[in-house]
Amino acid sequence: MSTYMVRKQTFHLRLLFLFLSTFLLLETVRVPAPVSAASANAPSAVCGPGCNRYDVVVIGSEIEGVLLAKEAHAAGLSVLILDPREKPGGELIQGQMLVLDEPNDNRKRSLVQGELKPLYDGYKAGNIRKLSAFESYYRKLIRGIPLRSGITIDGVEIEDADGQGKVQGKTLKSVTYLAKDGKLYQVQAGYFVENTDFNALTVHLGNKRIPGMESLYNGKKPDYMAATYMLRFKGVNWNKLHQAVLEDYPLTNVVKKYGANTYVDWDFATGFSNLTYNYKPRDSRLMLRGLNATYQKDGEVIINSLLVYDVDPADPKSVRSAVARAKAEAPYIAKYLRKHIPGFGKAELNGYPDYLYIRDYNRYETDYVVNYKDVMSGRMFWDNVTIGGYAVDLQATRVVKKGVGYGKPDRYGIPLRSFELKSYDNVLVAGKNVGAEIKAYGSARIIPTTALAGETMGILLAREWKQGHKRLSELTPGDFRRIHQYLKKDYGIRIDQ
CATH class of the missing domain: 3.50.50.60 (FAD/NAD(P)-binding domain)
Known part of the structure; x- marks a missing residue:
């Protein structure tokens, strides 16, 4: 190889070494890029x-x-x-x-x-x-x-x-x-x-x-508040429910007829325990307490009232069983409400939740x-x-x-x-x-x-x-x-x- 070619190759190698050295140096001192979300x-x-x-x-x-x-x-x-x-x-x-x-x-x-x-x-x-x-x-x-x-x-x-x-x-x-x-x-x-x-x-x-x-009550075994299975309805005449309670005023008459804490406005309803506590569930592990209802508009209502006993939320089988029992009871509750609660005369069930409300x-x-x-x-x-x-x-x-x-x-x-x-x-x-x-x-x-x-x-x-x-x-x-x-x-x- 000629002296010229050796010098040229050496020059190129030096350039490459200088480039690599500069690149590595820049990598060590590079300012970090902003961290994205x-x-x-x-x-x-x-x-x-x-x-x-x-x-x-x-x-x-x-x-x-x-x-x-x-x-x-x-x-x-x-x-x-x-x-x-x-x-x-x-x-x-x-x-x-x-x-x-x-x-x-x-x-x-x-x-x-x-x-x-x-x-x-x-x-x-x-x-x-x-x-x-x-x-x-x-x-x-x-x-x-x-x-x-x-x-x-x-x-x-x-x-x-x-x-x-x-x-x-x-x-x-x-x-x-x-x-x-x-x-x-x-x-x-x-x-x-x-x-x-x-x-x-x-x-x-x-x-x-x-x-x-x-x-x-000094019980020997752990005890928990009942869970709730939410009840959904459609076809409810909320105005009729509201008007029926207003017509029964004064409040002393409302309480006597429907039970303590009975109240209805344009959006919410509570009480009616005189009626709900008379409902006899087919399953002893269920109870219908007083209504706690929200009007969802368009004739739709959701109610927090169906209590479910003996639910172990840590046991998937217990949860599935409780949901199944509550679903099976829901049509009978709907029939009872249609007969006894004003505005529910044409109410129908409006779907079922997949899960429960666990209180405790x-x-x-x-x-x-x-x-x-x-x-x-x-x-x-x-x-x-x-x-x-x-x-x-x-x-x-x-x-x-x-x-x-x-x-x-x-x-x-x-x-x-x-x-x-x-x-x-x-x-x-x-x-x-x-x-x-x-x-x-x-x-x-x-x-x-x-x-x-x-x-x-x-x-x-x-x-x-x-x-x-x-x-x-x-x-x-x-x-x-x-x-x-x-x-x-x-x-x-x-x-x-």
């Missing part, structure tokens, strides 16, 4: 074969925990919802619990706040009454959040938070679950959230059960368990995450035949500690899993109360834990004075009084 909410790490790590993993798709997931997701945290039910939506969508109860204080001021307020405003205005409108609202909440339905928790991995073998201070490191494809998967998370109506997660974590309805099941100890005195005294906590005010309403069981009320509180607070599972530094509970003694639970269980707590906790996970690098259990009274200020300023949520 999709990548921000993707799993934050792979933790082994078949394992992903997220900031927050929510077990169950009840609306209370979904609101937590929504806030965390919107702030850029990686969030995953694992739902043991076959379809998402829980009691609100699958159970069609579309009769919304509203907490208020003793001055009749609504306590509904946050993301749930548009739902309640639409409901009261008549714009959100039918299932399709509720489904549209719910879809917006879960938009963009990864959700996997039909899973079964197979196991959990727990470790000591301090690594020193102490009984107190545990961390839930991972959850292994069986998916519909028959394969096992593992997820790790900074925080796990129990958001089912049957403790799909917390049943594995070893905490003590908070006594239920049996504590009211096992709840496990949290760092603070709210009691009846807290509720009735209007106690406010330094770490309030929600405000309640609904009447203490405990529904029927086989023993407590017609349910019982224990008064109407003014506004009261529920602390973050009542949503932090005792002994765990990274497990939160949502919705009906709130830590409350049974009488306090009769008020605290209402969706708007625990939904606001879920939303607040989602905000705290983003701003205090992920951004502030502080576990929620480490937050101080000073922190919460600051937190309550920005919740009011930035989110319109007032929970400090």
